[in-house]
Amino acid sequence: MLTLTCPYCGIAAEETELQPGGEAHLKRFGPGSSDADFEAYLFARKNPKGVHFERWRHAYGCGKWFLAARDTATLQVFGTYAAQTPHPTPEIVAAIRAARPDWQPDWATTNATSAESPKA
């Protein structure tokens, strides 16, 4: 029963108010993408013991999706932030570094580009 603070309405929300949405910062691969890229986008999810970025929706509150950075083992929450960010914000990175000096961001390699809008 986690509590996460919704960055939109500022409420410290009980887990029962929230809908989980899996890994954050995925880059969508659509038509024209390679089988390998599409497979990775659709199925290959990180499941780390430690620092993790997740999507949550304040479903029984303001209805907004937001992102959370937390440690899956100790349940420490480093922060919550807006869903409209291609990567964790500098504040979140700093909060993680303060608690986990050895932690290294991995989006330079796996999330090379920001989440772009496909041109419909």
Next chain:
Amino acid sequence: MSDNGPFRLSAGGRLIDRAYQLPFRFDGRHLRGVQGDTLASALLANGQLMMGRSFKYHRPRGPMSSGAEEPNALLGLGQGGRFEPNQRATTTPLVGGMVTTSQNAWPSLDWDIGAINNLMYRFLPAGFYYKTFIHPRPAWKHLFEPIIRRSAGLGKAPTDADPDKYEQAYGFADVVIVGGGIAGLEAAKQAAAEGKSVAVLEQTAQFGGRTPTDHADGQARIDALVAELSNLPNVQLRRNTMATGLYDHGYLLAREALADHDPNAGIPRQRLWRIRAGQVITATGALERPLAFAGNDVPGVILASAVRDFINDYAVAPGRRIVVVTNNDDAYRTALTALDAGLQVPAILDARPNATGPLAEEARKRGIRVLTNSAIAGVKGHKAVEGVKVCDQTGSGTVREVIDADCVAMSGGWSPVVHLWSHCGGKLKWDDAKAMFEPDPNRPPTGADGKGMVLATGAAAGDLQVAALTGAVDEQPILPVWIMPAQATRKMRFKMWLDFQNDVKVSDVQLAAQEGYQSVEHTKRYTTLGMATDQGKVSNINGLAILSGALNQPIPATGTTTFRPPYTPLTLGAIAAEARGDVFQPLRKTAIHNWHEANGVAWEPVGLWRRPYCYPKAGESHSDAVAREIRAVRSGVGMLDASTLGKIIVKGPDAGKFLDMMYTNMMSTLPVGKCRYGLICNENGFLTDDGVAARLDEDTWLLHTTSGGADRIHGHFEDWLQCEWWDWKVYTANVTEQWAQIAVVGPKARDLMERLGGMDLSPEALPFMGWVEGDLGGIPVRIYRISFSGELSFEIAVPANRGLELWDKLQAAGRDLGVTAYGTEAMHVMRAEKGFIMIGDETDGTVIPQDLGLGWAISKKKTDYIGKRAQERSHMTSPDRWKLVGLESVDGRMIPDGAYVPAEGHNANGQRNTQGRVTSTYISPTLSKPIAMGLVWKGPDRMGEVIEFTNPGGEPVKARIVDPVFYDKEGTRSNG
């Protein structure tokens, strides 16, 4: 005094009031206790030492403890719907008129036929299930399993519904202190002084823990603390409140007993607190451990602290001649207490080589024989202690002397109660000198801020004496004793109990180690050590110490089993609380709900909605009613309450572009005033919802979803809008409940609609797949000409508060037309007659639109939509996919629901291969024959072929593959 029972002492009894006598029954016998008794103390006072039988060997069992850890004295309590099995006699307060029964004994507690297992102990060792019942194979099903099932489980489940009420409440506090002993109360005082909001949860009816019993001025200290805390506005004190589990981020569950076993109190029986704690302080104390000596399970062998409690708290003598056996100083307090109460203590057997502490000196001064390096080699007696055989602790059990006794007070040391600390990840450390696991303050469970969220204090932290608060005297160190005597023979080890309820002995754990079990978790499951209703509170440490010895490794290398909530059993009633019966779930009602109810509806639950399934008339079966409703629609006019359909508004300059991504077909090109059927897939390509979209104006669409899909699809839209295309200018709103929706369906539908007047509903003014707004009979409506039945059909959306009014007007106006209300089943059958798919019937999360012949609803022009890329994967485009076809029974029998079409050969698991399955199957009243749809391998290429469907218990059903549209293939009827 005999009124209070033969074993009631003439004076004392901290918790009882002798003036109030309480009658109760035990196994049919009428007995009396007094106000303040527990069931255990009342039974002991009456000389009823034996209170149950153990699970495996049916050995006689008396109480071993005086608290929540009790493994033996478990009773069936109450009658009828209030019957509860496995209630601990040691914690159940006596209430006048209580009816109690012993368990696991037949025909009687005193003479139990199951005790024959006791003579077979050599053939029922650890893991005997796994070894014995293997061959012959059929014997398992027909012989072994039925016998094991009959003997499995302790206590009986009640058969009637529980008539009591339970409730739940939310609580919040900066600091929650679990345990109202001296350490907990002092911690509360300190936290309160810091200005924090504080809650103290005490599991028993009294604050104080062991302090009032074990220290001369203990009661006065506790009384003063409670008085001080009671006056503080920021402190809540709750007695009878058991903290059962600690979860993530300080979420604590606690059960408060409000009117346990007192059905006439007129208040809820229990309250389950759901507390969010800023910090938790565990002041949960410690539990005394038994000693493993031969015969340690005979009734009358009791933990030393419990003997002290029975004497001090209830003025009950567990025996008149009490031998104390110990490896530590604390048990000497029991000897002194017994002397004070006028009981005999013929000897204290101390396993240590010498006993020189102040408590031992005082015992000697009072004339008690203190025998060091001494142990019990065996206990005389079967249903009660008659004496103990004394030997050297360092030897192999040569008997030095036999001492007559009727009670043994044993103490193997103490284990801090670390359950809550451990529930959420707190780690333990082993302290060699104190011979105990205690919370490691450097590795606490962590909260949201990454800091420790639990602090242990007092005995729960390993400070057993809490000397700073109690002023306890110095104690000589404990000597760890896991087997008594140290060189005990094999025969003796067969009689040394570790788990008293499940009958796990030293010999069983040693056997498990010999057979290769090394993990304590595996050994637990193999031997059932610690798996009884007490969850190993008194047995686990002794068990893992024996395992460590057998594996020749230190105790911390073995470690403990996992501590899991609840600390003591929770009733299902408290977990469910008010969520039962009518308020189990919220109920969603349409605006027309009451009309359905007044007109004989048979309800069908659809999500949280109730929808009419059909409206059976007197004497009609459901299938009769469905057939009548369908014939009425097809030949005249029917009305369906379609209000539960999801209705979502999507609006904004980019709404068209957005909907083109959400739907497989093109929504941006839909003209204002028109409707279009659309499909929604997930990113895996699978079809998840369908419905009709209507364009309301240049930048506004109204989307219909399935009844169960409205919230899910609205969430799906929001997910993509907020997280992927957040720069698109689109708003969504779920307006499902703002509108009632009524379908008027059948060849006479237009006739009926026109009778209400006010709108031109001619085919020219409102063509098929168009919509218009206006006033129908004076009520503002939007009418869609869409059809799910194949008939001429108008779906009227009306503001919800006028839905019933419109429904009534239509019913009144159509009486002479025979207007008939129809339900979901008629709707389902009619759509199947037309070959229309139903989400959840034709789809199951693995089906793509292309499987269902819906290629026409998939845009070829669009470069992208959710699911498009997935539908290009090789498996999705394979010619081997199962595809939708109609199925016509060859001999007029209906294809059974869920039937499969077998194929040649077997798969890798040895199961028969399959080549298709039925997805919808009905008897069509319109066509007077069975109709069905199904997904069949290469189905559309096999038109006319006859295939066989499985039919459990009967001959396979043969069916011909046909077009899925059974009725009105030309589609002319929807034009009226």
